[in-house]
Amino acid sequence: MFTHNFKYSIKILFKNKSLIFWTFAFPIILATFFNMAFSDIEKNEKLDIIDIAIIDNESFRENQIFKETFQELGNNKSKEQLFKIEYTNEEEARKLLESDKISGYLLLEEKPKVIVSKNGINQTILKYVVEEIETNSEMFQSVSERRINEKIQEEILKGKMDLDYNALSQEIIQETMKMLQNQKIQIKDISNPNLSYTMIEFYTLIAMTCLYGGILGMTSINKCLANMSHNGKRISISPVSKTKLILSSVLASYLVQLIGIVLLFLYTIFIIKVDYGNHLPQIILLTLLGSLAGLSLGVVTSTVVKKNENMKTGIILSITMLGCFLSGMMGITMKYIIDKNIPIINKINPANMITDGFYSLYYYGVQNRFYQNIISLILFSAILIGISIISLRRQKYDSI
Amino acid sequence: MIVFKTYLKVLNKCKMPIILYTVILIFFAVFNMQTEDNQISFEQEKPDVLIINKDEEVGVTKNLMDYIKNNSNLIHIKETKDNINDALFYRDVNYIIYIPENYREDFLNKKNPIIEIKSTKDYQASLAEMMLDRYLKTANIYNQTSMSEEELIKSINNTLEKEVEIELTSKIDTENLENASFYFNFMNYCILAGTIYVICLVLSSFKSEMVNKRTIVSSMNYKKYNRYLLLSNGLFAFFAWLFYIAISFVLVGDIMFTSHGMIYILNSFIFNFCALTLAFLIGNILTNKDAMNGIINVIALGSSFLCGAFVPMEFLPKQVLNIAHILPSYWYIKTNELLKNIEVCNFENIKPLLLNMGVILCFSLIFIIITNIISNRKRKLG
Secondary structure (H helix, E strand, O other): OOHHHHHHHHHHHHHHHHHHHHHHHHHHHHHHHHHHHHHHHHHHOOOOOOEEEEEEOOHHHHOOHHHHHHHHHOOOOOOOOOEEEEEEOHHHHHHHHOOOOOOOOEOOOEEEEEEEEOOHHHHHHHHHHHHHHHHHHHHHHHHHHHHHHHHHHHHHHHHHOOOOHHHHHHHHHHHHHHHOOOOOOOOEEEEOOOOOOOHHHHHHHHHHHHHHHHHHHHHHHHHHHOOOOOOHHHHHHHOOOOOHHHHHHHHHHHHHHHHHHHHHHHHHHHHOOOOOOOOOHHHHHHHHHHHHHHOOOOHHHHHHOOHHHHHHHHHHHHHHHHHHOOOOOOOHHHHHHHHOOOHHHOOOOHHHHHHHHHHOOOOOOHHHHHHHHHHHHHHHHHHHHHHHHHOOOOOOOOOO | OHHHHHHHHHHHHOOOHHHHHHHHHHHHHHHOOOOOOOOOOOOOOOOOOEEEOOOOOHHHHHHHHHHHHHHHHOOOOOOHHHHHHHHHHHHOOOOOEEOOOOHHHHHHOOOOOOOOEEEEEOOOHHHHHHHHHHHHHHHHHHHHOHHHHHHHHHHHHHHHHHHEEEOOOOOOOHHHHHHHHHHHHHHHHHHHHHEEEEEEHHHHHHHHHHHHHHHHHHHOOOOHHHHHHHHHHHHHHHHHHHHHHHHHHHHOOOHHOOOOHHHHHHHHHHHHHHHHHHHHHHHHOOOOOOHHHHHHHHHHHHHHHHOOOOOOOHHHOHHHHHHOOOOOHHHHHHHHHHHHHOOOHHHHHHHHHHHHHHHHHHHHHHHHHHHHHHHHHHHHHO
């Protein structure tokens, strides 16, 4: 009987087209949209080459430092290229600025002046670079002067009187120039290379699919319930052990659910190239438990809620969507805000347990945080299954 | 009148999606709108930086921290390891600077101490790195002359304080226009997912087999019946749109009363009309409510993701935008995006916007034609 019901439950589930659409196809479609929309976000956030213009007037041509520095920063063969520079007159530059072709332009008269059309990061960087060049030349002067004075005093103290001031200052100026150019500061980047936050979106998608799978469980159980359909009545009065019936239905839907998730995984890994980290056994464990949480959500809704099927589907969908929303599906900031300010909400949110599990695997590796999520998922499932068992036991109807 | 009354009755049963999408719209609009004052002078961009100082906060160390503080938004979080790493991952901070123990001593002894950093490697982080870089270079250079610590600090600050003159040419209210564009772009999703869904649901109730048969045998002229149905749907779409516009006045504010606001409203009106024709098309092709739900969701989410309702257009890959040309949403959102950069609304400037609206109307026309062909065929088959 067990295998019989198991087989037919699977058949019934696969024949239900709209169910298969929502649990199998919809996540894959959504993953495709996510991929199309998010694939360039992080690349776009990196510092790109900035289009600027410089007014090619006499004072610019005469100012060696500005000319050389911008030549270097605008050199498209150099690794340090920061700007793409258009050398032009003021009228032209203004036009370019108005049509948004450049972020701003530099006008060098007695003092440098930066003209921009709006506030923004490109504009700030242009201003920053101009300031840096300006201060560097000043600093160069003041440092060389200071060093020349120091040197002269030193020499005088040593008793040398016949100093060649010119040669001495030339030497020190050269030296200072070298010093400025060869400045090595020591900044060491120790950040984790796995910083791609759009991954969270895909993790919430897996969480959504796991929980959506609950609808499969719900449908299977509904089939056996006398108060849901005529089929259910017939099944209920048949002389078959209810444990066997329920267990085989639940197992069948769990299997179907897992097939859906495996499809999604294959699609996201091989076609979209989502990075789940390198901990395969943990990923499998997390997925199995995540699906179990979805299944138990479906089972508990179908047994405890005594309403029609639409109502039950609505409840599972709302819980899933709310959970995914709080765990960052519609903007990862949400997950961070909740995690930071009201962590208890995300501690009991099954969608977040799954998302956070993947996140911690990706960002931190296998650590306590991952196992905390695993334990939460086990507890969540155990509690819901416990409630379902209690409410399913010894059901009797006087009339339906 | 009987058609209209029935329409309202069925509509009343389907009010949930409209409420839901309105709540979503308001929530995301409020969540995403920056409410900064209108800036007329240049405002420097400031990265979010976190400093973890293991040294004593005196002398050069304090000066370094003060410099960073003045030029960035200093973020304060509980300094546990996980908190710091989470903050970096979720971009709460762009740049973390670890000042090592004995930094001050090592620096003054010219040991050039190593400073560790963590960075999100985006625009903001690059800016923060430029800032730190500039400070450290300046400090190192002055440190190679024999100065006392006090003198050193003074020289560094004198050098770094110098600011270049900057002129802001445009006086348009970018913040508010950006908010308006965001709101209207997001409305794309609400119109597609909410309005279309409800219209299709109501249509499917009218078209369900038994009801449809009864209507056909009734004494009512089918043309009149269709006209009423069309009118009721049009009215519903209009009121739903009016409702969203009313909310925009509350959320976006003053800008809605300007000529910019008028164009936003006109654009959304035309798009709403296009959505109405699309709803008729879907309602005519499909009668199964489950299938309808799936298709509308895919259309709404697809259009919104591919055309830039959720993720701004400038962040979308080129190929995606090329594909998006075949969707009416693209032209609608494109108009909103162009509009926010227009300073003066004269004919010359808004010509491309009108062209986009024309494209949306063409889409509507195509939808109407297809609907007619299909419904004609269906009637003949029946």
